[in-house]
Amino acid sequence: AALYTSLIDALCKAKLGKEGFRVFESMQQHGSTPDLYTYTTLLVGLGKSGQWDLVRTVVADVKRAGFTLNVVTYNSLIDSLGKAGQDEAARRLFAEMEQSGVSPDVVTYNSLIAGIGKVGSLEEALELLETMKTRGISPTVVTYTSLIDLHIKAGNIKVVWKLLEEMNLRGLKPNAVTYRALIDGFCKAGELELAWDFYLNMLDMDYPPHLFTYKSLITACHKEGRADKMQELFENIKQKSYGRK
């Protein structure tokens, strides 16, 4: 079953959810029984490609096969629903999960926060952060990056500072993804100076800047007519590419 799971996983990641489903059907014809890993992998693929009818069918199959959904399966479904903007369905599933006695973990909350924030319920997203903390589930850098990204895009810079401070207090360091969210967010908000500070910060931390990070910065520099900074950026980029082996 592990072999089939890997195959289905690869197909789904290649955006071939349909193919994944076909392999899933054929594995059963060949006498191999899917386990919960197989089902979860398949559900992720189907969710990503928006095939909710099949998702429902497969979930019913899982239950019929006598499996109890575990935390990873629930997390996967909640995440897919959130990404599809189906925040109500995600909340319902979360409730169902708790009723079934499956304890949410940090990934559950991170998925919920991202999904609910996506539809604009920033307050609720922040409340979820509080809830998870009171329940003894420690937020991670992913939790904070997700919230920072949501708030910076909404123009709530004050909240962004608060989140960064809170991260600091908890001993969590921004990682490369956090920096990218900050830089891109500040660029789009027209806060070039702030974006620039974080950019320098990121270089100090030895995080390799991404091409897209440069692109954000260049666009912002251009909009604000900061030819000087653009020049500096180009120098940086040149140095980096020469320094590479």
Place this chain on the structure above:
RNA sequence: CGAUCAAACCC
């Protein structure tokens, strides 16, 4: 040992 979370190109 094989499954789930945040940013970024296009949207």
